[in-house]
């Protein structure tokens with residue numbers, strides 16, 4: 001992998017994905033709340049503290065953490081994609097929070113002084129980076145001694161049927177590349193010992209890892225499909241060359257794969273398992 005080419009391509013993708021994430025923001029915030037809540041607990045915020053959210057998207061976790069640093073504290077929500085930052089600014093403005101700032105910032109090059117934040121939270125960011133070790137070293141640099149990092153990645157694909165069913169069908173049809181071990185991606189921090197190793201190498205201590213189960217919910221399988229198309233640029237690209245018949249066959253196969261997660265009334269609850277890690281600087 002050429003890291004620079006990867007960064008450019010990833011940035012372009014996230015800029016394009018931002019509108020979909022904003023449109024679907026409410027569902028993401030609601031369904032993934034157990035993950036954000038667990039991250040905030042692991043970050044151990046106190047009133048008066050300064051919290052940084054990295055690769056924040058719309059800033060769900062940072063906004064939640066803000067409730068724990070009042071009075072007197074502040075939260076800095078950051079993301080590498082300008083369009084995500086703009087979306088997060090709108091979300092923060094709607095929330096009325098005046099102690100939450102939103103700024104563009106690369107996770108691998110945090111534009112902050114040494115020892116300037118008390119805790120870092122990041123949901124589903126670090127596993128996507130070209131160099132997660134460099135990013136975690138940056139995180140440790142900006143944390144005050146003893147400050148906390150709490151990050152969420154994903155447990156292995158087999159434990160995440162919400163994406164496993166889709167991934168399996170795309171792979172079987174040659175519509176998605178075989179994931180390369182060690183490459184950035186949703187499951188890059190899932191292998192046993194991987195996230196612990198990265199945190200240790202970055203100089204963190206008191207490392208703890210725990211999985212959090214939750215469910216993505218949708219009114220129907222059609223609604224779930226629309227959601228996936230809205231948030232995933234790569235899915236749209238994978239489907240671009242399909243004929244209408246191939247598209248229907250894929251949808252039929254996916255609906256069959258997801259059938260056991262559909263309630264009699266048609267609503268869908270897809271099991272998901274996040275892998276959380278926390279440590280002290």
Ligand SMILES: C[S@@+](CC[C@H](N)C(=O)[O-])C[C@H]1O[C@@H](n2cnc3c(N)ncnc32)[C@H](O)[C@@H]1O
Nearest residue numbers: 014055056057079080081084106107123124125
């Ligand atoms: C899977 S989304 C998660 C968004 C949000 N944290 C959430 O949980 O809803 C990944 C986010 O990481 C951001 N991102 C990806 N690479 C980044 C980088 N190198 N530096 C900063 N942000 C990055 C993307 O723009 C995107 O908002």
